[in-house]
Amino acid sequence: MNPILSNLRNITLTYAIWLTIGCLLAALLVLTNISAWANALLFSIPAIMVFGSLSASAYYVARSLPMRKRSFFVVSGVFGGTALIYGIVWAVLCFAWNKLCLLFDEDWVGIALSQHLASLLLICGTLLYLLSILVYDVLLALDNIRQAERREAASEVLARDAELQVLRTQINPHFLFNSLNSISALTAIDAAAARNMTIELAQFFRQTLALSEKQKITLSEEITLCNHFLVIEKIRFGKKLQVHMEIDPTSDNCLLPPMLLQPLLENAIKHGIRDLIDGGTIIVSSKVRDPWLFIAIDNPVDTQPSQTQGTGTGLKNLQARLRTLYGDKSRVEWRITEQTFHIEIALPLERL
Template identity: 65%
Template sequence: MNPFIANLRTAFLTTLVWLMIGILMAVALVLSNLTNWERALIFAIPPAIIFSFVSASAYYVCRSLPIKKRRFLLVCGLFGGTSFISGLIFSLICGGWNVIISFLHEARFGIPFTYPIAVFIIISGSLFYLLSLLAYDVLIAFDNVRYAERREAESEVLAREAELQVLRTQINPHFLFNSLNSISALTAIDANAARNMTIELAQFFRLTLSLSERQKITLAEEIALCKHFLTIEKIRFGQKLQIQMDINPDTESCLLPPMLLQPLLENAIKHGIRDLVDGGTIHLTSKIRAPWLFISIENPIDVVPSLAIGTGTGLKNLSARIQSLYGDKSRVESQRNPHSFRVEIALPLER
């Protein structure tokens, strides 16, 4: 079915347009001194509305000849031929209607179907159909542009999701390999600790699987995920690793991408706590300064830089994920001081 007249609103508008065309045709008949106003209106309006159904076929004529395949002579032949045939059909409709009203009302409303009137009707019908062809051509062009824009937007979304998936696959194995190495090391030293770490690791990945299906989770859910990770690391580092969380209760319902903080905590341990003889405390804070959510992670570092310098993959992945989701509406900043390293994330406030 013609999509431009498929709903009630567009069908009503189309009928209204053809009603106006019928009135204009009646005006032309009167101005040409071919009949009077009463007969002209009764003669012209019903055939014009009936012809609107014929003109709907112009949509399929336009679709049968895509713009990329058009040639001048081909277009002239197709559009001109269909317009002329439609003009003949319009003359048959008008002639039939004229016979009906002449029969029903004893020639009171019928008009003499002379040669000039017949020529006028054929030319009018051909022009009406040609205008329908041009109108549908424009509508199809706009529809194609909207379709192309929609496809482009869908492609961008798919590309972004694929990029995020790649970033996630870079993060999860990294943590898994480190955890398995820790369990392997603990097996020979403390079997009970290795068992507890295995249980916590299973709980961590069970929660990760349920949350990773969602594009965004609440900060409270992200904190719960991080606590499982920190429990695993506490088994490994003992009292050497301390955690201080200053989470504003108003921020717990705020939304953020899953697995956003865990890589930062892992970096804080790997490049900070691990290199310190006495360990240290990681500070995790959150606060709101409308319309922004601020989250920061700060950890102590050794004055003497470690030989195992990081490649910055964690921060790069974090920045890439946030940039992909929020664009320029977000910010990731890191600051290294002589005794500490701090990362602050600013996200648009969403609940």
């Protein structure tokens, strides 16, 4: 649709511009002593307003030539030829309107329309229509840029969602396999424990499916999910696995991506607690330091290198996921000492 005719504001502004042009044309007629003010205004304003309506067709002329198909000669021929045709229409319109005014035989209507003035009106109409084409051409170019930006933004959103989906599917599946193996083993020696583990496993995956559909969840929801996971792991490892939560109450309603902590706890158990004869305690802590939310996990590690030492893929996936969501506004740091592995995540503070 013609952008100038798309709403009342644009229509009003357009006709205000054409009215101004009509007044300037009348002033030119007065200054060159061709006519008095009354005659000049009555001649120029109605004619220019009608021509302004006709110039709306310049939009379709500009749109008829896509940028990729343009050349200097094509543009000059189409734009220049159309402008000349409408210039002739404008000159004929002025001549007809002036003839109609002269029929009233009043001193305040009609002007002396000479051949020289008719030629000037022809040139003026051609230039005005050509200017209209150029204005519409600029508007079309700006609209194409906006559409391209919207398409690019939509593509970025789709690419981000696809990347997030890939990263989510890379969560370590060994937890499920190990849990099922543990349930299978427990059915023969402790049916009650196997039943409890099955219930917790169902609760964990039910909540995982529900939360994974959201882009952000609260820290309290993430902790609840992790607790279901830890209950299952405690059935597997018994007293060997201890967990201590140091969650700042002010961080409970802070937002973070779902399934952010569970893979880290899984790694802490797989590469830390499992390799220790006496096990150990995993410490999960959070604190708010406006404008940041800090979450840290500490777990003991074996002083001797393990044959199942990780490759760091999970941590790289975590960094990639946060970079996709937050850009450069997030941070993941970790360090390992002789007996402890420490990882800290810093996220922009967002609250529910």
